[in-house]
Amino acid sequence: MQHSPAMAQDDVAQIAAALLDRLRTRSPRVHCITNAVAQNFTANALLAAGCQPSMTLSAEEIAAFVGRSHALLVNLGTFDRERREAAEIAVETASQDDVPWVLDPVFVDRAPPRAAFARDLVALGPKVVRLNHAEFDALTGGEPTRAALVAYARNRKVVVGLSGETDRVTDGARLALIDNGHPLMAKVTAMGCAASALLAACLAVEPDAWRASAAALVMIGVAGELAAATAQGPGSFAVAILDALHNLDGQTIVAQARIKSEEVN
Amino acid sequence: MQHSPAMAQDDVAQIAAALLDRLRTRSPRVHCITNAVAQNFTANALLAAGCQPSMTLSAEEIAAFVGRSHALLVNLGTFDRERREAAEIAVETASQDDVPWVLDPVFVDRAPPRAAFARDLVALGPKVVRLNHAEFDALTGGEPTRAALVAYARNRKVVVGLSGETDRVTDGARLALIDNGHPLMAKVTAMGCAASALLAACLAVEPDAWRASAAALVMIGVAGELAAATAQGPGSFAVAILDALHNLDGQTIVAQARIKSEEVN
Amino acid sequence: MQHSPAMAQDDVAQIAAALLDRLRTRSPRVHCITNAVAQNFTANALLAAGCQPSMTLSAEEIAAFVGRSHALLVNLGTFDRERREAAEIAVETASQDDVPWVLDPVFVDRAPPRAAFARDLVALGPKVVRLNHAEFDALTGGEPTRAALVAYARNRKVVVGLSGETDRVTDGARLALIDNGHPLMAKVTAMGCAASALLAACLAVEPDAWRASAAALVMIGVAGELAAATAQGPGSFAVAILDALHNLDGQTIVAQARIKSEEVN
Numbered sequence: 160m161q162h163s164p165a166m167a168q169d170d171v172a173q174i175a176a177a178l179l180d181r182l183r184t185r186s187p188r189v190h191c192i193t194n195a196v197a198q199n200f201t202a203n204a205l206l207a208a209g210c211q212p213s214m215t216l217s218a219e220e221i222a223a224f225v226g227r228s229h230a231l232l233v234n235l236g237t238f239d240r241e242r243r244e245a246a247e248i249a250v251e252t253a254s255q256d257d258v259p260w261v262l263d264p265v266f267v268d269r270a271p272p273r274a275a276f277a278r279d280l281v282a283l284g285p286k287v288v289r290l291n292h293a294e295f296d297a298l299t300g301g302e303p304t305r306a307a308l309v310a311y312a313r314n315r316k317v318v319v320g321l322s323g324e325t326d327r328v329t330d331g332a333r334l335a336l337i338d339n340g341h342p343l344m345a346k347v348t349a350m351g352c353a354a355s356a357l358l359a360a361c362l363a364v365e366p367d368a369w370r371a372s373a374a375a376l377v378m379i380g381v382a383g384e385l386a387a388a389t390a391q392g393p394g395s396f397a398v399a400i401l402d403a404l405h406n407l408d409g410q411t412i413v414a415q416a417r418i419k420s421e422e423v424n
Numbered sequence: 425m426q427h428s429p430a431m432a433q434d435d436v437a438q439i440a441a442a443l444l445d446r447l448r449t450r451s452p453r454v455h456c457i458t459n460a461v462a463q464n465f466t467a468n469a470l471l472a473a474g475c476q477p478s479m480t481l482s483a484e485e486i487a488a489f490v491g492r493s494h495a496l497l498v499n500l501g502t503f504d505r506e507r508r509e510a511a512e513i514a515v516e517t518a519s520q521d522d523v524p525w526v527l528d529p530v531f532v533d534r535a536p537p538r539a540a541f542a543r544d545l546v547a548l549g550p551k552v553v554r555l556n557h558a559e560f561d562a563l564t565g566g567e568p569t570r571a572a573l574v575a576y577a578r579n580r581k582v583v584v585g586l587s588g589e590t591d592r593v594t595d596g597a598r599l600a601l602i603d604n605g606h607p608l609m610a611k612v613t614a615m616g617c618a619a620s621a622l623l624a625a626c627l628a629v630e631p632d633a634w635r636a637s638a639a640a641l642v643m644i645g646v647a648g649e650l651a652a653a654t655a656q657g658p659g660s661f662a663v664a665i666l667d668a669l670h671n672l673d674g675q676t677i678v679a680q681a682r683i684k685s686e687e688v689n
Numbered sequence: 690m691q692h693s694p695a696m697a698q699d700d701v702a703q704i705a706a707a708l709l710d711r712l713r714t715r716s717p718r719v720h721c722i723t724n725a726v727a728q729n730f731t732a733n734a735l736l737a738a739g740c741q742p743s744m745t746l747s748a749e750e751i752a753a754f755v756g757r758s759h760a761l762l763v764n765l766g767t768f769d770r771e772r773r774e775a776a777e778i779a780v781e782t783a784s785q786d787d788v789p790w791v792l793d794p795v796f797v798d799r800a801p802p803r804a805a806f807a808r809d810l811v812a813l814g815p816k817v818v819r820l821n822h823a824e825f826d827a828l829t830g831g832e833p834t835r836a837a838l839v840a841y842a843r844n845r846k847v848v849v850g851l852s853g854e855t856d857r858v859t860d861g862a863r864l865a866l867i868d869n870g871h872p873l874m875a876k877v878t879a880m881g882c883a884a885s886a887l888l889a890a891c892l893a894v895e896p897d898a899w900r901a902s903a904a905a906l907v908m909i910g911v912a913g914e915l916a917a918a919t920a921q922g923p924g925s926f927a928v929a930i931l932d933a934l935h936n937l938d939g940q941t942i943v944a945q946a947r948i949k950s951e952e953v954n
Contacts, residue, residue, distance in 0.1 A: 202613035217504040348732035394931025401659025467878035666924025
């Protein structure tokens with residue numbers, strides 16, 4: 160696939176607008192292995208965006224759930240034996256049934272065994288790894304410089320979505336820089352987990368994982384800005400961002416998107 | 425017990441108004457085995473209605489909790505080994521101690537082993553099974569026609585509460601059709617789970633399980649309509665329905681109830 | 690340490706104002722073993738107050754998390770095998786690494802094995818035990834009279850924080866009576882759990898556990914009053930108290946605090 164050396168901002172914004180429509184039209188099933196803190200908010204974020212969440216962790220049932228889903232999230236928060244066993248079965252099912260999946264290696268900087276398990280999961284072929292600065296460092300052993308992100312994406316054949324003041328998304332060939340979002344997003348637990356779930360949902364309706372990832376992060380970022388306009392603090396912000404996701408339309412995304420994207424050499 | 429061939433709408437609405445008062449006066453203890461996504465919202469819905477929720481799943485403790493409770497909910501969402509073991513002990517305790525219980529067979533249409541377990545539980549004597557169209561189909565092997573609902577209720581000696589655009593509640597002799605509610609209720613996770621918990625609470629203060637079930641579904645439906653009147657989307661709706669449950673009074677229930685009930689031949 | 694026979698109300702209020710500043714400046718890491726119902730709200734309350742929560746229960750990882758934390762909460766709600774194992778490892782790590790910890794023996798009045806486990810934990814040296822009337826009774830075998838609270842604190846060398854219409858905090862030498870708070874706090878699940886987590890956070894920035902405890906309960910009580918001023922019921926109250934914690938300042942604490950504290954003989 161050829162890309163212009165500097166894709167216009169509007170391209171990614173238009174993709175995000177189109178994917179939002181697809182989410183609402185197709186209502187994809189998204190199965191989430193996620194942490195205990197994030198389960199409720201993540202389910203509500205997926206519902207607000209028009210998707211159908213499921214959350215079981217049971218080793219006896221998870222293959223049936225993943226096999227009937229259109230995308231899978233594996234989030235390593237509050238990772239315990241039940242979640243580890245669930246993740247192993249779910250990823251195997253996803254590979255067999257071509258269900259695209261996202262890895263969110265929460266807090267791998269806090270516990271070395273979790274980082275080791277995350278590295279094993281990357282080898283099993285997620286479409287996307289979404290993480291923050293400290294998590295990238297713990298996963299790869301180095302700082303998330305532009306060169307390191309691109310090299311990691313190329314070598315592992317995975318899209319990397321790095322959250323931060325500016326979100327960065329690369330597949331090793333393209334790099335998107337996304338400036339949407341609001342500081343209150345960091346004051347609500349599970350906000351990043353919900354973003355990763357939304358990213359999984361976008362993979363269910365868009366085969367190009369880089370496009371799906373950039374689109375999802377624009378959507379949640381714009382929703383965050385809309386929510387911040389009315390919020391009085393993190394409590395009302397968490398409520399307002401669900402309303403904003405529900406009420407979001409493509410026109411608003413295109414108007415509010417602050418994205419740069421470029422080819423990488 | 426004799427019923428008039430066509431009970432007036434006001435009868436069920438008056439019952440709902442009376443049960444709401446009883447919930448607040450008696451503050452029943454309701455133990456909930458429920459899914460990880462629903463635990464917080466369910467506890468808050470029960471508190472808002474004046475009840476005392478408890479949620480432990482521990483095999484060592486659940487008999488003590490159920491034995492001190494006035495009603496039990498067994499919800500099969502995110503069903504795992506811990507919840508299965510808890511459900512077995514809890515139902516045995518409930519049977520011994522005459523604690524009425526409700527079965528909510530969440531997502532039995534997604535996983536065959538869960539449907540089999542749900543069938544085993546129905547045989548153990550819940551007062552009520554509350555479920556949606558797809559779940560009824562998976563549980564019974566057939567569509568929830570009027571005849572099928574009535575036959576199931578009669579054969580299993582259980583009240584069936586079927587959620588949908590119109591909720592239907594039957595014990596095989598009486599059928600209530602409840603038109604209260606709002607589409608945003610389907611956009612908030614755990615709303616149905618909370619409705620089942622409220623239904624369990626009503627069983628704690630009303631021995632006639634059909635009356636308790638119809639009353640609970642009217643209460644939550646009216647609360648949903650009140651919440652929708654001020655909500656901006658599913659986030660603020662979830663907040664507003666807890667406020668509405670807390671502020672609900674019998675007069676409003678009677679004024680807003682949209683129920684038909686009839687004897688079934 | 691010498692205390693004046695009757696410390697002025699302003700002293701504790703000033704301490705609370707100072708500790709709030711320290712929470713925001715130092716942003717302590719607080720690891721929480723807490724119940725499934727409370728995890729999300731507790732994490733959001735800690736974030737709103739400026740802290741960094743973590744919540745894993747995994748036996749493989751919890752020592753790593755506690756060892757990197759500045760305080761630990763052990764809350765016995767929804768206590769199961771995983772949480773019991775986690776608590777044992779976490780408390781051992783906390784003792785070795787001098788991480789101060791709080792015990793919140795939720796619902797020990799409902800299950801005798803939980804009360805026994807709570808007594809074992811008290812022997813392992815928490816800085817604070819925070820509980821309500823029924824829980825104190827189940828833990829100690831007697832009513833929480835002033836004399837009983839003081840004797841328990843002295844004998845166990847622990848600060849006792851008893852919640853009620855008036856919160857009481859004693860280390861056996863000092864007693865604080867705190868009248869802040871609002872009845873809606875009892876209508877939202879996990880409110881007490883979040884208060885205990887905030888108390889743990891204050892231990893991370895204040896070595897005097899009595900001061901940390903009284904300050905935390907004043908903070909949450911004042912935030913509750915601010916939230917109640919705008920709330921329409923328990924749903925909006927739970928949202929507003931997170932906003933209030935985020936927006937709280939020392940001046941407001943000092944203006945609103947209703948505390949009496951005195952030396953105990």
